Structures are given as C-alpha cells and as structure tokens.
Amino acid sequence: xxxxxxxxxxxxxxxxxxxxxxxxxxxxxxxxxxxxxxxxxxxxxxxxxxxxxxxxxxxxxxxxxxxxxxxxxxxxxxxxxxxxxxxxxxxxxxxxxxxxxxxxxxxxxxxxxxxxxxxxxxxxxxxxxxxxxxxxxxxxxxxxxxxxxxxxxxxxxxxxxxxxxxxxxxxxxxxxxxxxxxxxxxxxxxxxxxxxxxxxxxxxxxxxxxxxxxxxxxxxxxxxxxxxxxxxxxxxxxxxxxxxxxxxxxxxxxxxxxxxxxxxxxxxxxxxxxxxxxxxxxxxxxxxxxxxxxxxxxxxxxxxxxxxxxxxxxxxxxxxxxxxxxxxxxxxxxxxxxxxxxxxxxxxxxxxxxxxxxxxxxxxxxxxxxxxxxxxxxxxxxxxxxxxxxxxxxxxxxxxxxxxxxxxxxxxxxxxxxxxxxxxxxxxxxxxxxxxxxxxxxxxxxxxxxxxxxxxxxxxxxxxxxxxxxxxxxxxxxxxxxxxxxxxxxxxxxxxxxxxxxxxxxxxxxxxxxxxxxxxxxxxxxxxxxxxxxxxxxxxxxxxxxxxxxxxxxxxxxxxxxxxxxxxxxxxxxxxxxxxxxxxxxxxxxxxxxxxxxxxxxxxxxxxxxxxxxxxxxxxxxxxxxxxxxxxxxxxxxxxxxxxxxxxxxxxxxxxxxxxxxxxxxxxxxxxxxxxxxxxxxxxxxxxxxxxxxxxxxxxxxxxxxxxxxxxxxxxxxxxxxxxxxxxxxxxxxxxxxxxxxxxxxxxxxxxxxxxxxxxxxxxxxxxxxxxxxxxxxxxxxxxxxxxxxxxxxx
Numbered sequence: 001x002x003x004x005x006x007x008x009x010x011x012x013x014x015x016x017x018x019x020x021x022x023x024x025x026x027x028x029x030x031x032x033x034x035x036x037x038x039x040x041x042x043x044x045x046x047x048x049x050x051x052x053x054x055x056x057x058x059x060x061x062x063x064x065x066x067x068x069x070x071x072x073x074x075x076x077x078x079x080x081x082x083x084x085x086x087x088x089x090x091x092x093x094x095x096x097x098x099x100x101x102x103x104x105x106x107x108x109x110x111x112x113x114x115x116x117x118x119x120x121x122x123x124x125x126x127x128x129x130x131x132x133x134x135x136x137x138x139x140x141x142x143x144x145x146x147x148x149x150x151x152x153x154x155x156x157x158x159x160x161x162x163x164x165x166x167x168x169x170x171x172x173x174x175x176x177x178x179x180x181x182x183x184x185x186x187x188x189x190x191x192x193x194x195x196x197x198x199x200x201x202x203x204x205x206x207x208x209x210x211x212x213x214x215x216x217x218x219x220x221x222x223x224x225x226x227x228x229x230x231x232x233x234x235x236x237x238x239x240x241x242x243x244x245x246x247x248x249x250x251x252x253x254x255x256x257x258x259x260x261x262x263x264x265x266x267x268x269x270x271x272x273x274x275x276x277x278x279x280x281x282x283x284x285x286x287x288x289x290x291x292x293x294x295x296x297x298x299x300x301x302x303x304x305x306x307x308x309x310x311x312x313x314x315x316x317x318x319x320x321x322x323x324x325x326x327x328x329x330x331x332x333x334x335x336x337x338x339x340x341x342x343x344x345x346x347x348x349x350x351x352x353x354x355x356x357x358x359x360x361x362x363x364x365x366x367x368x369x370x371x372x373x374x375x376x377x378x379x380x381x382x383x384x385x386x387x388x389x390x391x392x393x394x395x396x397x398x399x400x401x402x403x404x405x406x407x408x409x410x411x412x413x414x415x416x417x418x419x420x421x422x423x424x425x426x427x428x429x430x431x432x433x434x435x436x437x438x439x440x441x442x443x444x445x446x447x448x449x450x451x452x453x454x455x456x457x458x459x460x461x462x463x464x465x466x467x468x469x470x471x472x473x474x475x476x477x478x479x480x481x482x483x484x485x486x487x488x489x490x491x492x493x494x495x496x497x498x499x500x501x502x503x504x505x506x507x508x509x510x511x512x513x514x515x516x517x518x519x520x521x522x523x524x525x526x527x528x529x530x531x532x533x534x535x536x537x538x539x540x541x542x543x544x545x546x547x548x549x550x551x552x553x554x555x556x557x558x559x560x561x562x563x564x565x566x567x568x569x570x571x572x573x574x575x576x577x578x579x580x581x582x583x584x585x586x587x588x589x590x591x592x593x594x595x596x597x598x599x600x601x602x603x604x605x606x607x608x609x610x611x612x613x614x615x616x617x618x619x620x621x622x623x624x625x626x627x628x629x630x631x632x633x634x635x636x637x638x639x640x641x642x643x644x645x646x647x648x649x650x651x652x653x654x655x656x657x658x659x660x661x662x663x664x665x666x667x668x669x670x671x672x673x674x675x676x677x678x679x680x681x682x683x684x685x686x687x688x689x690x691x692x693x694x695x696x697x698x699x700x701x702x703x704x705x706x707x708x709x710x711x712x713x714x715x716x717x718x719x720x721x722x723x724x725x726x727x728x729x730x731x732x733x734x735x736x737x738x739x740x741x742x743x744x745x746x747x748x749x750x751x752x753x754x755x756x757x758x759x760x761x762x763x764x765x766x767x768x769x770x771x772x773x774x775x776x777x778x779x780x781x782x783x784x785x786x787x788x789x790x791x792x793x794x795x
Contacts, residue, residue: 001053005030005063008116012782014126015083019165020061025130029060036073046075051134059131066125072211078138079127080165084206087119088711088783090703091646092668094119097705097786116782121202133165140168143579146230146240148220150176152198153539154246155209156568161575162212164584172213173238178263178285179217180210184292189606192287192328194320197602197616197671198565219285221269221506225514225532233269242575245522245537246568247507249368249560250283251317253400253499263290276405278418282321282498293332303493305333314340314421314490316400317498320373320613323383324605325496326392331610336391340490342423343396344499346370353631357554368540368560370500375615379647379664382640386609398423398488403495421492424485437480444473503541519543521558526594527574534578538571539564544594551594555620562619563599570595600678604663604671609643612667616674617651617660630654630748635688637698640665646699652689654748656682665699673711684710705786709776712783718776722769734760 007027010016031054038046054060064079066072089095099117110116145161147154154174161169178184182205185191191201209215216238222231229239254261260273263286280287291300303311313329315322326339347370354360374380387394404420427433447470508518516530517523521543524530528538540560549557559567573585602616632651639645646665653659661677663669682689686706688698695701709715726732735757742753778789 001057001062002032002034003057004112005032006110006112006114006116008110008782009114009122010063010126012087012116013085013122015085016126016128019080019082019128020130025060029058030063031057031059031061032063032065033073036075038074040074043074046078047134047138050075050078050129051131054131054134061131062129064127064129066127066208066211067123070124076127077168077170079129080133081162081208081212082126082128083163084122084125084203085713085783086121086202086670086672088673088708088713089119089670090673090707090711091699092670093703095705095708095786099785117785121206125206125208136166138166138168140170141579141581142170144171144173144239144241145169145244145575146173146175146238146242147244147246148175148230149245149247149539150174150180150215151246151248151539152196152564153568153571154244155199155204155207156565157244157246157538157571157575158209158213158568159207160569160572166584167581173240174209174213174215175218175220175232175238176215176285177217177219177233178287178289180204180215181288183210184288189331189610190328191606192291192321192325193282194324194603194605196564197604197614197675198563200671219264219267219269219506220510223510223514225535228534233264233267235268241534242578243535244571244575245507245535245541246539246571247504248540249501250504251281251319251498251500252502252505253316253497254279254281255505256499263287276403276418276495277408277415278492278494279403280494280496282317282319282325282496291328291332300494301332301334304329304338305335310335310338311493312338312340312491313494313496314342314492315496315498316342316344316421316423317496318343318346318373319371319498319501320603320605322496322498323373323607325498326387327606327608327610330390330608336387336608337393339392340492341387341392341394342398342400342488342490343394344399345397345425347500361556364556364561365558368501368558374613375617375660376649376662376664378638379613379662382647382664383607383611383613386607386611386643390608392608395423395488397425399425400497400499401487418493418495419491421490421495423488423490425488427484427486430484433480433484437477437484440473440477440480444470444477447473507541521560526592527577528571529574529578536571536575536578538567548592548594551592561601562597563601566597566599570597598679600675602675610666611643611664612669613664614669614671614674615660615662616678618678632659635682635692635698637692637695639697646697648699648702650677650682650685650688652682654750656749658682663699667699669699670711672713676711676716680710708786709784712780714776714780718772722772725768725772726765729765731760731762731765 005027007030011022016022038049042049050062054062062079064076147158158172158174161167161172182201185201188201195201216232218232218234218236220230221233223243224230224237228241229237230243231237258274259279260270260275261281261284262275262277262279263284264270264273265275280290284290293301296302304313313334315325322341326341329339330336348366350372351359351363354363372380374383384394400421401424402422403418404422405416406419407414408417409415451470503521511518511522514532516532516535522530522537522541523545524537524542525545526548528536528542530537538559542559544552544557544559546557576582576585597619600616600618602614604612604614607613632653635650635652637646637648640647644666646667647663648665649662651659651661658677658680661674663674685702688695688701692698701707738753738757738760739749742749747753774789777784777787781789
C-alpha cells in the first residue's frame with residue numbers, strides 16, 4: 001500500500017464523484033494499492049481483510065491504478081471500476097490559460113509529477129473501493145451471458161453491466177472474431193476502418209473490456225436454442241443462459257458471389273469454402289492481422305512496400321471505410337501509386353427535400369444499404385483532390401465483373417493468387433446500342449425464318465468473302481454487345497471490397513433455422529426480446545415489431561438509425577429485469593411502449609494526408625408536414641487549403657436547433673464536443689449566425705475560453721436540471737402554451753417568437769439561471785479554471 005494519493009489528479013481525470021462524496025473523504029483518508037496477493041485459503045475473507053487494512057491504516061478509500069502492464073490481482077473483482085474523464089476542448093490544443101498563485105494554493109502540495117491540469121487523458125485506468133462498500137455484500141451473478149458481436153451496442157451493454165457497484169457478473173463471454181480493436185491499434189493513425197463517434201479509441205482502451213470479461217476470438221455459426229448453446233467456427237460449443245445478439249451489418253459483395261474473405265481461410269469451419277488469396281472484405285474480422293507491419297518477407301504489407309517489384313492493391317466501394325483504409329495503407333508505408341480506388345455507381349438517386357416523413361425514412365433505409373463516403377459534397381471534393389495529388393488512381397462508375405487468378409511460387413510451394421481484377425461500366429451510348437442490337441436480332445430472326453421456308457440460294461445474297469447474311473448479322477451483333485460496356489483491367493495482387501451493406505448470410509440462416517422472426521431485420525419486442533425468452537437482440541440488424549408503429553409516428557422502427565451506445569444501455573436495463581435485478585435501475589419498460597432514444601449518431605475517421613473527418617447528426621428528423629420542405633440553414637466556415645486548416649459546418653433547423661455538424665481538418669478535434677453541439681440551440685454559439693462571416697476561423701473561435709463550458713461532460717446534465725427547475729415556475733407554462741400555439745399553426749421558433757417570450761421571462765428567472773451557471777462552473781473548476789468566479793456572498 002502507498003499512503004500518498006494525488007487526489008487532485010484523480011478528481012480531474014476520473015469520475016470518482018460517482019462513487020463518493022469527496023467532501024466526506026479528504027485527501028489524507030485515501031490510500032493506493034500497489035500490489036495484492038492473497039492466499040486462496042482466505043479468498044472468502046477478502047472483504048474482511050480489506051476492511052481491516054482500512055481500519056489499521058485509518059483510511060476510507062483504496063485506489064488501484066491499472067497500467068498497460070499491470071497484472072490484475074485476484075481481489076480486483078471487489079473493486080469498482082471508475083469511468084475516466086476527458087478535459088473539455090473543441091480542437092485538441094491547450095487552453096489559453098496559466099495556473100495562477102491562488103489556484104496553486106487551493107490545489108495543495110503535489111508530491112509526484114502528475115499535473116491535475118495537464119489536459120490529457122490519464123495513461124492508466126482506475127478502480128476504487130470504500131470502507132462503506134466493504135461493509136455491504138457484493139452479490140455474484142453466475143448467469144452465463146454470451147454476447148455475440150463486439151459492436152458499439154455489445155460493448156455498451158457489457159460496460160453498463162460492469163459498472164453496477166453491487167453486482168459482480170462472473171460469467172460474461174464476448175464473441176469478437178479477430179479480437180477487439182484495442183488489441184491491434186495503438187494510435188488512431190493505424191486505423192484501417194472508419195469508426196462511429198460513440199467510443200473513442202482512448203475510451204475503449206480505458207474500459208479494459210478484454211481484462212474484465214472473457215473475449216473469444218470466434219464467430220457464431222450455429223444456434224441450438226433447445227440446448228441453450230451456440231456453435232463457433234472453431235468446432236466448439238458455448239452454453240448460455242442468455243444470448244445477446246449485437247452483430248452489425250456487413251459488406252455483402254463477396255457473399256453475393258458465393259465467396260468468403262481470405263482472412264477466414266484458416267478457420268476449420270470454412271475449409272471447403274471458396275477463397276481467393278488476396279481477396280478480402282472490408283469487414284473481414286482478421287483484416288488488421290493480415291495488413292499489419294510484421295517485418296516478415298511475404299506478408300501483405302511487405303509485398304506492397306518492397307523495393308523490387310512491389311504489388312498493387314485495388315479498393316472497391318463507396319463507403320467511408322474505403323477512404324480510411326487507404327490512409328491506413330499510406331501510414332504503413334504503401335506508396336500512393338500502388339493504390340487503385342474503384343467506385344461503383346449508386347443504386348439510387350439521392351433526395352434533398354421531402355414532402356413527408358415516410359419519404360425521408362425510405363431515403364435513410366437506402367443510405368444504410370448503399371452509403372456515401374461523405375455526407376458533405378464539399379468535403380468529398382477536397383478529399384478526392386488530395387488523393388489525386390498524392391497519386392492514388394481513382395476510377396468512377398465501374399462495377400466488379402471478374403477476378404482472375406494465377407500461380408505464384410514454384411513447384412509444391414505454388415498457389416493460386418489474385419492477379420487481375422476486371423471492372424466494367426455501361427458505354428455512353430448504351431441505350432442506343434441496346435436498340436440497335438434488338439433491331440438486328442429481330443432482322444436475324446426474320447432471315448432465319450425465311451431460310452427455313454425458302455431454301456433457294458438467292459436468299460443468301462452475294463458477299464465479297466463468301467459469307468452469307470446470317471453470319472454477317474451474327475458477327476455485327478457480337479461486336480455491338482462487346483461495345484455495350486467499357487472495361488477496366490487492373491493488375492492487382494490484393495482486392496478489398498466494400499459493397500452494399502446488409503445482414504451477414506450466416507446470421508440470416510441462424511435466425512431462420514431457429515424460428516426467430518425476420519422481416520428485412522430481426523424482429524424484437526420493445527425490451528429487445530426475440531420470440532425466444534432467453535435470446536435478446538439489439539443493434540443494426542434489428543427492428544421493433546410492427547405492433548409499435550402507432551407509437552413511432554415519424555420515427556423508424558429499425559434500430560440502424562439510432563445510437564449504438566444508447567441502445568446497449570437500454571438493453572442492459574432490460575436484462576436486469578429478466579435477471580430479477582430491476583431494483584438496480586429506475587427505468588422500467590412497458591410491453592406496449594418503445595424506449596425513448598435521443599442520442600445523436602455519427603461516423604468519422606482519418607482520411608489520406610492524415611486529415612480528420614467527422615459527421616454527427618440527430619437521430620430524429622421527423623417534422624410537421626408544413627416544415628418538411630423547409631431546408632436546413634447552414635453555418636459554414638471553410639479555411640482549408642493545401643492540406644491544412646479547418647472545414648466546419650452546422651446545419652440549423654427552422655427552430656434554431658443544430659441538426660448536424662461536419663468537421664474536416666488537419667487538427668484533431670474532441671469528438672464528445674462535436675456530440676454536444678447536436679440539438680443545441682444555435683444561440684449558445686455566441687451570435688455565430690450574425691458574426692459567422694466576420695470570423696476567419698470558426699473552429700479556433702469555438703476553441704476559445706468562452707466556449708469551454710459547452711464541452712464539459714456534465715453541461716448537458718446541468719441544462720436538463722436547469723430546465724426542470726424552470727418548469728416549476730408558472731410563467732414557464734405560458735411560454736410552453738405560446739410554443740404549442742406556434743406549432744399548431746405550422747410555425748416555428750423564429751426571432752418574433754423569441755421576442756414574445758422574452759417579455760414573459762421575469763428578472764427572477766434570469767437571476768436563477770445565472771446563479772445556477774455560476775455554481776456549475778464553481779463546482780467544476782478543475783476542468784473550467786479559465787472562468788472567473790466571484791466569491792460566495794456571506795449571509
């Protein structure tokens with residue numbers, strides 16, 4: 001044990017306020033566990049021993065730091081994991097602020113080199129235990145919970161269960177083919193795929209999922225619902241009490257051609273499947289393993305980067321992941337000239353305006369199936385210009401036609417590998433050729449009919465080369481058919497597909513073989529339960545039953561349009577009810593009601609030239625019919641040029657709320673800060689609507705000290721509490737009635753509306769809001785030290 005604990009550092013880097021009242025546990029009552037070894041004979045007395053240690057040392061809190069190479073002690077399950085905190089920023093740059101003498105005095109003496117105001121995420125994770133918690137019984141739940149799929153929903157579900165202080169779940173198994181992303185990537189520039197904005201890489205690493213639950217590198221291939229077990233692709237079975245299906249949607253290009261991605265070739269289950277060495281799906285679970293720098297001769301990266309006869313790679317698709325994959329290759333040393341990027345034509349025409357919510361939902365379904373690389377055309381053009389300048393070859397409008405293989409190596413060591421990829425697209429005069437072909441085919445058929453009825457020689461006519469009209473016409477038709485398409489042949493040793501997005505065929509067969517209801521998506525109840533009582537499903541492959549369609553007017557029943565992290569949290573509360581642990585949550589579900597889902601959804605990644613791109617939008621675009629045709633109003637700031645600068649766009653709805661935000665630039669941005677903007681009133685942005693054209697760099701403007709409080713992780717909670725307090729005032733009822741009157745008339749909250757309600761707001765309400773804001777900043781000075789806070793008035 002170590003007596004000294006840098007409490008100021010822990011307060012600013014971890015949410016220890018979730019576990020203790022810090023005022024009741026001053027600095028001298030904290031201690032830190034460095035190492036812990038317990039004889040198994042005394043395992044049942046663990047809590048008693050820890051409680052006695054606290055008594056003898058006169059301590060009330062034990063802290064345990066977990067670093068990268070920390071060996072977790074046997075007593076780790078007795079501790080409560082503490083969520084890490086991030087300092088509020090917009091751009092990831094230091095605050096315009098220095099620590100003054102008064103703040104240094106309040107902070108106290110620091111005996112180690114850890115700065116509570118270092119503005120970076122802690123390099124370690126934290127668990128803690130209080131003396132009071134040791135006096136209570138921590139229940140062990142031994143239910144066998146098997147989670148299939150390491151999606152955001154699955155990770156969020158596990159995180160929610162593990163954060164419950166009074167329960168220790170001893171038997172959670174996560175099926176994650178290829179492992180977790182944190183097992184392969186140490187830095188964001190090593191990423192090969194785009195990521196949602198639900199979790200950052202730092203957050204996933206801090207959660208330590210792989211150390212707290214059993215992660216199995218395997219894929220579910222069979223389900224035995226009667227025997228309560230699943231079969232994995234390692235020819236083994238895993239029993240379960242509760243099965244949680246949280247797999248996502250995947251690229252189906254290879255599956256539609258009856259082929260399997262080469263990353264799965266070593267799995268015993270796929271030994272009889274069709275593979276081509278060098279052909280991968282972008283959703284191959286072992287993609288990171290096959291495209292990592294190993295230093296070994298003959299590895300994929302070695303073949304692409306070697307000095308003598310380097311190989312080429314072709315990437316095919318329209319998704320953001322195709323762009324981020326190219327950046328991952330560039331950061332692994334692949335020369336841009338070795339990369340071919342082929343884009344297939346879109347399967348639908350994108351709409352920008354809608355007459356009703358049904359049209360909008362249909363458009364969103366199509367965009368899930370066939371997404372764009374970027375939501376913003378200006379960003380897309382900028383990225384493509386950079387890719388061309390780097391030397392990446394881009395081909396648009398071609399579809400995959402044929403994969404050609406050949407022998408590589410000599411003798412017994414030779415094997416079939418990919419050598420060439422052939423694409424094609426319709427010729428410019430495709431429709432004219434079609435008509436001409438039909439005309440000549442009809443003419444040919446008439447000649448054949450005549451030849452059967454008239455065998456005289458005159459019918460053949462005279463040809464210079466002795467050929468008859470039938471042969472000439474047949475040859476002309478063949479030539480016309482050959483010119484219907486333009487062909488593109490690319491010499492390529494590797495081919496990556498990222499085509500249309502849909503459910504994995506194997507998951508689809510598992511669902512049907514076991515009688516689970518499927519109608520384009522796996523159908524679930526409002527508590528995410530399938531037709532089998534102990535099988536739950538949640539995430540992008542699911543859809544709420546049609547029985548709830550009257551409860552979701554204007555909203556989608558499909559879960560692929562909602563935030564995966566929020567869905568995982570809701571799912572965990574439903575499982576607690578199933579386990580008779582509903583007393584641990586205040587949220588209850590009715591069979592006839594859908595859960596309220598409000599968190600924004602987003603996607604982003606690192607694109608070529610090490611540039612950052614993120615797009616985040618709200619999940620509910622349902623509007624009254626009168627407002628559907630009103631376009632969103634953009635606030636745009638663009639000072640990006642020559643690979644440097646920032647592009648930032650806010651889309652504002654008619655009520656002045658931010659619908660979506662797009663960031664593209666050379667500086668890293670704090671993702672939770674982007675999330676904070678969505679559905680925030682534009683009036684929080686310091687008159688940005690009026691001053692936008694006068695500000696050269698809005699990204700820098702939003703990184704100034706005045707805006708830092710907006711990005712604080714508890715700011716949205718503060719807003720909610722403030723609104724709840726205001727609703728108790730009778731005058732606010734008049735404001736709400738005014739808003740309802742506007743809505744009934746098909747109007748929205750314009751400047752006239754705000755001028756009218758300002759007249760109803762009394763000075764007392766304004767002062768209460770001001771006092772609440774000052775108190776919020778005062779309580780969070782460790783993250784908001786740049787604000788001057790007046791001293792409290794003495795009564």
